[in-house]
Amino acid sequence: MQVTITINGEQVTRDVEPRTLLVHFVREDAGLRGTHWGCDTSNCGACTLWVDGQAVKSCTVLAAQADGHEVTTVEALETADGLDPVQQGFIECHGLQCGFCTPGMMMTARWLLDHNPNPSEEEIREAISGQICRCTGYKNIVEAIQWAAEHPKTSEVNA
């Protein structure tokens, strides 16, 4: 079947099998390898991206379900203004070790901060509770998200 998914603002049209998972469509068909493919069982959250602005685990969504919808991946975090504060926070606070969980963590972090700009530590830990860092560096990930909350995007400051 043919699907057209708007990924990071660009329409991507491909013929896919209906069973194709969105994570594989994004990585293999659209060639965006920032989204990681991890546990395959909706547990680890490495594949987290947004569908219509909602953070979801893309290993548990069919590409067919995203047909006609908007997908946002980690590649969209950096803009002409530079790195997203979430990305900068992960740098400042050493929020990544091996880096495998990082794209998913950052997409959830940005989703959280867009809905709740000043989350408590508990709210941050709750937000990333569906994601697994096998280096177990959660403390620094939480601090990275706190750093991002304290350094809003330039566009948000101006607004």
Add this chain to the structure above:
Amino acid sequence: MQTPAPTDYVRATSVANAIALLEEHGEESRLLAGGHSLLPMMKLRVARPEMLIDINELDELRGIKIEGDEIVIGAMVTHREVLESPVLAEHYAIFREAEKVIADPLVRNRGTVGGSMCQADPSEDLSAVGSALKGTVVIENSSGRRTVELRDFHEGPYTTKVEAAEILVEVRFPIRPGAGSAYEKVERRVGDWPVCSAGAYVVVSGGVVSDCGIGLTAVGAEHFCAPDAEAFLIGKEPTEENLRAAAQLASDASDPSPDQRGPADYKKHLANELTYRALVRAAAASQGA
């Protein structure tokens, strides 16, 4: 790599269209709601539907609203919408308390009420909430709609009264003025299925329990409820002694299986203790404490 077996996919344009598609494609077709139970089962090849009928675009199945003296939750309402619903929070704290410990925020963004009810996992938290509150489901087929009580909805694990060419369209809960409610869960780690969960609503009026409901999950209680414990409490003061006795009856209604989440006697202990804690908080909330 886990990949579903080959399947076909079609998007339903209305509930009537979804039913027509189910009739057209027969037993090997399945409705695809949030997909967070069905797709993992397809990846494990436990489920191999030949046709997926996607109902995600059906706005008629969305929304939480009040109709008369009932709360109506559309089948495609997500767990997150239940968690954040001011209407549900106003009438029943049990929804928010249960949803906070169902899966994780990302799964809750996608998973649906109707999907959870129809999946009918024997450890489903929402099933315990639904049975505690004595809710009903509305099921539609090509000849019309029928209502089934949630305490008569489950035929067994993963099996419900929803037939092949039918669709669960909404879940309804009676509003009970003065009711307090609460949910208690023990899980091995955040986001996991429960070792045991218990939920309850209690209406205390004139110093005695005039109405109550108790739900249990993951411990083999028939229809996720404990009617003997409820009957015991009616007309009694919500004292520690009475609530303890009711909790024991709830535990007696459970029939847990030992597994990697714990031995049967531990789960029966949890059914007792968690029911007690839920009853204490529900009764206190009913009395405005």
